[in-house]
Amino acid sequence: MRNLTLVLALAVALALGSSHDTLRLSPVQQLSFLYQYDFVTWEATHFPAKWLHWLGTRGFPFSNATNPDLSGLTVQTYFELQQQAESLRGELERATAAGSADPSNTELRLRALDRRLQELRPWVEEALEAAVSDTLRQEKVPLSAWKLVFPPVDFALDSLPTILITSPRDRIQRLDDFLLVPHITPRAREALEDSIARQENLSALVEGIGGISTYPAIVSSSGLREALVTASHEWLHNYLFFRPLGQSYRKDSDMSTINETTANIFGEELGDMVYARLTGEAPRVHSPGAPPEPCPQDRFCFQQEMRRTRGQAELLFAQGKVEEAEAYMEERRQMFVKNGYLIRKLNQAYFAFHGTYADSPSSVSPIYEQLLEVRRASASLGAFIHRVAGNSSRREFTDMLQRIRANQ
Secondary structure (H helix, E strand, O other): OHHHHHHHHHHHHHHHHHOOOOOOOOHHHHHOHHHEOOHHHHHHHHHHHHHHHHHOOOOOOOOOOOOHHHOHHHHHHHHHHHHHHHHHHHHHHHHHHHOOOOOHHHHHHHHHHHHHHHHHHHHHHHHHHHHHHHHHHHHOOOEEEOOEEEOOOOEEEOOOOEEEEEEEOOOOOOOOEEEEOOOOOHHHHHHHHHHHHHHHOEEEEEEEOOEEOOOOEEEOOOOHHHHHHHHHHHHHHHHHOOOHHHHOOOOOHHHHHHHHHHHHHHHHHHHHHHHHHHHOOOOOOOOOOOOOOOOOOOOOOHHHHHHHHHHHHHHHHHOOOHHHHHHHHHHHHHHHHHOOOOOOOOOHHHHHHHOOOOOOOOOOOOHHHHHHHHHHOOOOHHHHHHHHHOOOOHHHHHHHHHHHHHHO
16 A cells, blocks of 8 residues: 555656646637647546556556466567557548448457457556566666666556647747647648647647656557557656656756657667567667668658758748748658658648657757767666756756766
8 A cells, every 4th residue: 555655646746747737728728629638537547547457456566476467478469459450440441431331340340359458458558567667677777666666667558649739930949739639630630730820820730649658658559669669768757757857848948858869769778678578589789879871872861851851941940931941841741742751741840849859850959969979978778867867957968978078
C-alpha cells in the first residue's frame, strides 16, 4: 500500500504538471473546443485500471517478477494481432467507401480481434514495463530502491490524441499546442486549420504524435520496437519532470528542444537495448556523431531536401515575404508528395512543431550535434542523462558543454 500511495501521488503531480486545462479558453481553444481531448477522464480511467489489474493478479506490476502470462510469446502475439487489426480496419474503410462488399464479416473479425487485444494488453504492458525498468536499473539512470524505479515505468498501449500546433504567419515559432481527440479526419483537420488561419491569422497544423508523457504515458502499439523506443522517450520526460531540465521545458524554445532531443537520443538507445533483450537479436550499434551516409545523386534525399526547404523559407520570412514563403512551402510539399512522402500540410506550424526535435530534418538548431557531443563524452547512457538533467537554461547547457570540451 505504501507503493500504491507513492505512485498515486506521482500520478497526481504529473497530471497537474502536464495538463493543458485552463479556466478561460483562448480563441484557438474555442475554435477547437469540439475536438478537445478529455485528459481528465482518460487519466481517471486508465490509472486505476493498472492497479485493479494488479490487485486481481499476483506480483507487483513494476517489478521483474516472472508470470506465465508475461512470456515473450504473449508480447509477440499481441503485436501480430495489432497489425492484423490495423489491416482489417483499412479493409473495412475501403469496403465501406467503395460500397462494393458487405462489411459485416470484417466487422465481426475486427471485434473479435479487439476483444483479444483488450485481454492481452494489461499483461503485455506489464511485461514491457518490467523489461524497461530492468534496463533502466542496469544503466543507472533513475533513483531506485529494491525493485521500484522512480518514477515507476507506467504506460498504456492506447489510441493517441492528436495535437494542434500554432505559429505566427510571419515567422516559424511554436506558440501554443493543444491535445485533440484521436482519429480526426483529414477534412476536419483542414477545416479547423483554415478557421484558425482565417479568424486568428495564425498558421495551424493538426498532427499525429507517437506518444505523450501523461501518467500512465500513452504509447502507440504499432510495433514492438516502436513501442519500446516511445515508452523510453516518454518515461524520460516523466523523470525530467523532477529535474531542472524538465521543469524548464516551457521556459523558451531552446529548452523545449533540449528536452525533446535528449528524449529522442535516450529513447532510441534504451529502446533498442530493451528490444534486443526481449527478442534475442543483436542490439543496434549506436555511434553518436557518426557522419551520415551520403545521399546518392540518383535518389531523392528527404533530409537534404527538407533542410533546404526550411532554410529557404526562413530566408523569405526574414525578408518579410510571407505570402511568397507560404507559396514556396506548398510547392515543396507537392514535390515531397510526388516522391512518396505524403505530407498533408507544410507550413510555419509544421516547422515549428517538427523543428522542436533538433535531430529532425525540419530543424536548423545545432542542439542535436551538441547533445551528441555530450553523449560521446559520457561513459554511459545514465551518465549522459545525469549531466544534461541539471541544466535549467541554454546558458547553463552551453557552459556545461564548454567544461566538457576543456576537460577533453
